[in-house]
Amino acid sequence: MSSIHLHYDVSGDDFTRAGEASGSVKKRLKALGYNTDAIRRVAIAMYEAEINMVIHADGGFCDVDIYPDKVEILLSDHGPGIPDVEKAMQEGFSTAPDNVRNLGFGAGMGLPNIKKYTDEMRIETTLGVGTNLYLTVKAQ
Amino acid sequence: MNKYFHSVELDADKCCGCTNCLKRCPTEAIRIRDGKANILSERCIDCGECIRVCPHHAKKARSNQLEEIEQYKIKVAMPAPALFGQFNNLDDIDYVLTGLRAVGFDYVYEVSRGAELVSEATRMLIRENKLKKPIISSACPAVVRLIKIRFPELCDNVMPLQAPMEVAAQMARREVRGMTGLSDDDIGVFFITPCPAKVTEINSPNHADKSAVSGAIAISQLYPALTHAMEHLNTVEPIAKSGLIGVGWATSGGEAAAMLGEKYLAADGIENVIRVLEELEDDHIHALDFIELNACSGGCVGGVLTVENPYVAQARIHNLRKFLPVSLNHLDDNDLKIMMWENELKYNADSFRLSDDLFEAMEMMDKMEHICSELPGLDCGSCGAPTCRALAEDIVKGKAKETDCIHKLKEKIQSVYDQLSTL
Numbered sequence: 433m434s435s436i437h438l439h440y441d442v443s444g445d446d447f448t449r450a451g452e453a454s455g456s457v458k459k460r461l462k463a464l465g466y467n468t469d470a471i472r473r474v475a476i477a478m479y480e481a482e483i484n485m486v487i488h489a490d491g492g493f494c495d496v497d498i499y500p501d502k503v504e505i506l507l508s509d510h511g512p513g514i515p516d517v518e519k520a521m522q523e524g525f526s527t528a529p530d531n532v533r534n535l536g537f538g539a540g541m542g543l544p545n546i547k548k549y550t551d552e553m554r555i556e557t558t559l560g561v562g563t564n565l566y567l568t569v570k571a572q
Numbered sequence: 573m574n575k576y577f578h579s580v581e582l583d584a585d586k587c588c589g590c591t592n593c594l595k596r597c598p599t600e601a602i603r604i605r606d607g608k609a610n611i612l613s614e615r616c617i618d619c620g621e622c623i624r625v626c627p628h629h630a631k632k633a634r635s636n637q638l639e640e641i642e643q644y645k646i647k648v649a650m651p652a653p654a655l656f657g658q659f660n661n662l663d664d665i666d667y668v669l670t671g672l673r674a675v676g677f678d679y680v681y682e683v684s685r686g687a688e689l690v691s692e693a694t695r696m697l698i699r700e701n702k703l704k705k706p707i708i709s710s711a712c713p714a715v716v717r718l719i720k721i722r723f724p725e726l727c728d729n730v731m732p733l734q735a736p737m738e739v740a741a742q743m744a745r746r747e748v749r750g751m752t753g754l755s756d757d758d759i760g761v762f763f764i765t766p767c768p769a770k771v772t773e774i775n776s777p778n779h780a781d782k783s784a785v786s787g788a789i790a791i792s793q794l795y796p797a798l799t800h801a802m803e804h805l806n807t808v809e810p811i812a813k814s815g816l817i818g819v820g821w822a823t824s825g826g827e828a829a830a831m832l833g834e835k836y837l838a839a840d841g842i843e844n845v846i847r848v849l850e851e852l853e854d855d856h857i858h859a860l861d862f863i864e865l866n867a868c869s870g871g872c873v874g875g876v877l878t879v880e881n882p883y884v885a886q887a888r889i890h891n892l893r894k895f896l897p898v899s900l901n902h903l904d905d906n907d908l909k910i911m912m913w914e915n916e917l918k919y920n921a922d923s924f925r926l927s928d929d930l931f932e933a934m935e936m937m938d939k940m941e942h943i944c945s946e947l948p949g950l951d952c953g954s955c956g957a958p959t960c961r962a963l964a965e966d967i968v969k970g971k972a973k974e975t976d977c978i979h980k981l982k983e984k985i986q987s988v989y990d991q992l993s994t995l
Binding site: 460 | 724855928965
């Protein structure tokens with residue numbers, strides 16, 4: 433058995449449901465007895481990415497592969513794409529609308545936080561087509 | 573002693589195997605096997621939810637009988653502050669404390685006194701800024717046990733201070749030893765408890781090898797004798813030595829308010845507690861110094877071994893506090909040292925993991941996902957597991973079989989019937 437594959441659809445219309453996928457992955461990693469630091473980093477990074485998908489891209493899907501030594505995550509959406517990835521990576525830079533900020537989200541820490549908690553992060557984005565975010569968290 | 577001591581247990585004669593407790597257990601620690609609701613020892617946190625919901629009173633809490641205090645030369649009662657919310661028209665705590673003397677105790681030491689010391693120590697630790705923030709209260713033993721089995725990365729956030737019960741027991745013993753010259757073996761210290769989790773904590777402490785408390789008597793059990801004694805008091809002795817901070821610990825928010833700061837959160841009710849812990853684990857809760865969590869709704873007044881509606885008790889506690897000074901107990905030089913935990917809180921991964929071998933666990937999970945996708949997803953509980961997923965888990969662990977699912981069984985019978993009818 434080389435990996436466990438999980439697939440989740442992330443609904444775009446409901447804030448309160450963001451976190452369902454990351455919560456489910458977290459529960460499974462605990463059941464595997466996975467490295468606890470890696471569990472925490474996966475949960476935090478994935479939740480941030482899920483929220484991003486809901487705020488900016490009207491949802492999408494998420495594929496997770498759990499290997500004995502790492503977790504690989506793909507978050508894919510058909511949103512507007514990110515015009516300037518370098519800018520989006522700056523702490524505090526945000527394009528979130530006011531109603532989202534009022535809920536305490538959209539502080540411009542999403543991508544920087546995802547980077548902070550993962551070992552590898554790669555963004556593929558095309559304007560008007562969508563974004564694929566590839567994340568890897570290693571179990572040290 | 574067993575590896576896991578539990579105060580919550582099943583009265584098999586009364587259990588009819590219904591699914592009430594099964595569906596409400598917050599850690600999925602119950603399985604109906606052979607028609608009886610058995611408790612999975614490694615998952616139970618003794619929160620008492622099953623006691624609360626069982627319509628047949630088949631779940632009960634182990635605690636001590638009043639007669640058991642007789643084996644000690646000096647008998648000390650340690651009432652939880654929640655006890656003070658159980659009486660109608662009570663305006664003076666000393667009625668309760670004198671009542672405790674009348675039912676057979678030589679000495680009364682309020683747990684709220686220990687609570688005031690814990691509050692002061694917590695404020696000191698927050699000021700010193702040496703602990704990982706936010707600091708999670710360690711007062712509710714059901715919450716501490718929950719963190720220990722389910723939230724590995726939060727173990728370091730739990731305040732390494734003993735709960736008020738334990739602190740009060742140590743202080744009470746010190747006072748009684750000083751007054752009588754007796755040794756600890758002759759002094760029986762009994763906690764008057766609102767909940768079973770405290771009974772567990774006494775018998776198998778989270779933080780130390782041995783508790784200073786000798787036993788626990790349920791509030792509900794002592795209540796008739798105590799109210800009778802209180803109605804027949806000749807004089808009321810001035811025993812009470814705690815202020816509004818200590819008594820406030822009886823209700824949710826009391827402990828947090830005693831931090832005298834603003835950056836705190838207080839959550840009560842086990843489902844709410846779990847939600848807060850999940851969010852803390854995912855780093856969604858920021859800018860807080862202190863988090864108070866109580867497994868019971870309303871706080872300790874909501875414990876399953878109390879007699880009064882928790883919200884009525886809360887209102888009474890609120891009223892009682894109005895007449896009290898702020899705090900009457902303060903730390904002495906060496907107190908903090910004896911209040912700190914002896915053992916650090918260590919995550920116990922065994923409760924929820926499938927196997928201690930990661931590769932084997934992965935194989936089991938793969939099978940489990942497959943089995944789960946074949947189950948109806950109704951989470952009806954008829955198989956004896958709380959959810960279809962839990963049944964799938966039990967199947968891969970070899971503790972259940974697919975046809976325990978009545979819907980699967982029906983399908984199978986139907987297919988056998990179809991085959992037979994074509995003969």
